Amino acid sequence: MSAPALKFAAFHPLALRPLAAFATAAARQQATHRSELLAMAFGAFMDVFARISIWKAVYAGREDMAGISLAEMITYALVGSTFLSSWDAALIVREIGAAIRSGQIGATLMRPVSFPGMLFAEQLGPRLLQFAVVCLPVIAILASVYGIQPPASPGHFLLFVAHVALSTTLLFLIAIFFGLLSFWVLEAHSLEWFMRGLTALLSGGLVPLWFFPPALGAFAHALPFAWITYYPMACYLGRADLFTSTLLFAAGVGWALVLGACIAVLWRLTTRRVTVQGG
Amino acid sequence: MVGREDATSDSMTGEVRAPAPPGINLALYWHLMRLRARTRLQYRASLVLAWISQGFGYAGTFASIWVILNRFGGLGGWSWPEMAFLLGFHTFAYAIGAVFTFTQFRGMDAMVREGEFDMLLVRPVNPWSFIVFSGVDLQYGSHFVLGAGLMITGAAALPLAWDAGLMLRFLASLLSAALLTGAMFTIIGAFAFVLGRSRYVFGLYFDLWELSRYPIGIYTAPLQIILFTVLPFAYMSFVPVSVMIGKPVPLLGGAAPVLALAAGPILALMAALFWRACLRRHQDIGG
Numbered sequence: 001m002s003a004p005a006l007k008f009a010a011f012h013p014l015a016l017r018p019l020a021a022f023a024t025a026a027a028r029q030q031a032t033h034r035s036e037l038l039a040m041a042f043g044a045f046m047d048v049f050a051r052i053s054i055w056k057a058v059y060a061g062r063e064d065m066a067g068i069s070l071a072e073m074i075t076y077a078l079v080g081s082t083f084l085s086s087w088d089a090a091l092i093v094r095e096i097g098a099a100i101r102s103g104q105i106g107a108t109l110m111r112p113v114s115f116p117g118m119l120f121a122e123q124l125g126p127r128l129l130q131f132a133v134v135c136l137p138v139i140a141i142l143a144s145v146y147g148i149q150p151p152a153s154p155g156h157f158l159l160f161v162a163h164v165a166l167s168t169t170l171l172f173l174i175a176i177f178f179g180l181l182s183f184w185v186l187e188a189h190s191l192e193w194f195m196r197g198l199t200a201l202l203s204g205g206l207v208p209l210w211f212f213p214p215a216l217g218a219f220a221h222a223l224p225f226a227w228i229t230y231y232p233m234a235c236y237l238g239r240a241d242l243f244t245s246t247l248l249f250a251a252g253v254g255w256a257l258v259l260g261a262c263i264a265v266l267w268r269l270t271t272r273r274v275t276v277q278g279g
Numbered sequence: 280m281v282g283r284e285d286a287t288s289d290s291m292t293g294e295v296r297a298p299a300p301p302g303i304n305l306a307l308y309w310h311l312m313r314l315r316a317r318t319r320l321q322y323r324a325s326l327v328l329a330w331i332s333q334g335f336g337y338a339g340t341f342a343s344i345w346v347i348l349n350r351f352g353g354l355g356g357w358s359w360p361e362m363a364f365l366l367g368f369h370t371f372a373y374a375i376g377a378v379f380t381f382t383q384f385r386g387m388d389a390m391v392r393e394g395e396f397d398m399l400l401v402r403p404v405n406p407w408s409f410i411v412f413s414g415v416d417l418q419y420g421s422h423f424v425l426g427a428g429l430m431i432t433g434a435a436a437l438p439l440a441w442d443a444g445l446m447l448r449f450l451a452s453l454l455s456a457a458l459l460t461g462a463m464f465t466i467i468g469a470f471a472f473v474l475g476r477s478r479y480v481f482g483l484y485f486d487l488w489e490l491s492r493y494p495i496g497i498y499t500a501p502l503q504i505i506l507f508t509v510l511p512f513a514y515m516s517f518v519p520v521s522v523m524i525g526k527p528v529p530l531l532g533g534a535a536p537v538l539a540l541a542a543g544p545i546l547a548l549m550a551a552l553f554w555r556a557c558l559r560r561h562q563d564i565g566g
Contacts (some may be wrong), residue, residue: 190332197339
């Protein structure tokens with residue numbers, strides 16, 4: 001494929017229209033698989049339930065730990081593991097790997113739409129649907145049993161909503177980054193597991209970084225993974241004032257830009273590589 | 280069939296060719312496993328990378344659990360060494376069962392749908408055994424290393440007297456838990472004959488499987504009852520490990536030591552019956 005076509009696809013504002021179409025089509029496709037959505041809801045329910053059980057067990061007889069109460073941890077489990085941690089974005093790595101192995105990537109690159117953009121749209125559509133039909137019902141059911149804390153303030157809530165968008169974007173960018181590496185490594189399966197391992201620990205998905213040993217905590221606080229679950233939930237719970245929370249959000253946007261730049265470079269190298277292989 | 284034809288060019292010889300009743304031809308199964316292993320070992324670097332990366336993925340979750348225990352000192356009355364032993368046992372026993380059944384039965388619905396399974400029915404071999412042994416999966420290296428490492432870490436810090444009795448119980452418990460894993464995957468695979476699509480059921484399996492990583496006592500009573508009875512995930516590691524390290528088992532009490540060893544064989548028997556019933560139904564439909 002020619003380089004100008006790629007540029008058009010990646011930067012022209014009109015390219016958003018096909019991306020929206022991809023997102024809608026993917027969401028519709030997901031909506032038709034009701035049993036899959038039900039299974040997803042069951043999975044999310046069990047996952048949140050397990051986390052709440054863990055926190056209830058470790059907090060038995062304790063008021064708080066590191067200044068965090070049990071009620072806050074239940075909220076962290078409810079909101080964090082549904083809106084922020086339930087998306088197994090590592091599957092994107094598998095998808096890219098499969099497209100490379102089967103050669104389908106060649107046909108995909110011929111389309112007048114950027115490949116990463118298309119992948120993002122295809123993930124975003126079903127993800128928004130899952131927010132509505134999986135996450136919200138699970139939160140509502142379990143919150144009615146265990147209780148949930150409201151956001152610290154309206155300002156924190158608005159910032160949290162922005163954080164959810166940033167978290168989804170970062171997770172996607174990290175997945176694309178790992179996925180594009182499979183043009184060189186050709187072992188998407190392994191890259192997928194590396195990503196899963198890093199995200200499981202460093203995003204604060206299961207355990208917030210407050211509870212980490214100091215050295216590991218300091219390291220994890222600075223990496224982009226922390227903006228996937230930990231910082232958004234810290235914002236929701238009002239662990240920092242609005243000004244600091246806004247600064248932290250800006251730092252997360254900075255990470256997104258850095259990752260975006262890395263992907264742009266990788267993507268350029270990748271498309272050249274595909275041309276060489278094809279020629 | 281592939282196994283028989285290829286047998287002539289290998290060290291496997293007479294036994295494979297000799298007519299034997301389907302289902303008990305051990306030499307053939309051994310040969311099928313060797314074929315599969317040799318195929319996978321053609322790409323050694325890829326296999327090792329898969330082990331390392333999968334181990335890394337699991338280590339991320341185990342590290343999170345360690346962080347909780349490190350900070351809070353315990354989880355539902357379980358200290359880190361006890362928890363390490365539990366996690367190690369869970370991972371190791373699962374891997375033994377999964378080597379023979381997971382990837383094999385994960386693709387079962389596609390096999391049935393695309394008619395590949397019907398091809399097996401006309402072969403002079405038990406279809407279940409063929410699927411299991413010809414698909415033996417070597418990707419669990421990191422499970423074994425991580426599982427053994429965690430068990431050794433835990434056992435070293437626990438006051439366990441590793442005499443012949445405990446050793447025997449440990450091995451029998453591992454076997455029972457591995458049988459339990461294989462039986463569950465067989466049952467889910469057999470759903471393909473009834474449901475048409477069974478792959479998503481594996482997702483449900485793993486949702487519950489992840490619960491069984493933790494001490495079952497931390498869950499509410501109704502869920503505990505489910506995990507001890509209709510969905511017997513408690514026997515994957517919680518019951519056998521509790522018995523070995525002398526921790527009380529809720530609901531089961533004095534029956535726990537026997538059930539820890541019997542759960543696997545019992546479920547395997549039930550899985551065999553279920554598989555046969557579903558297979559009969561499949562043949563009925565097929566005419």
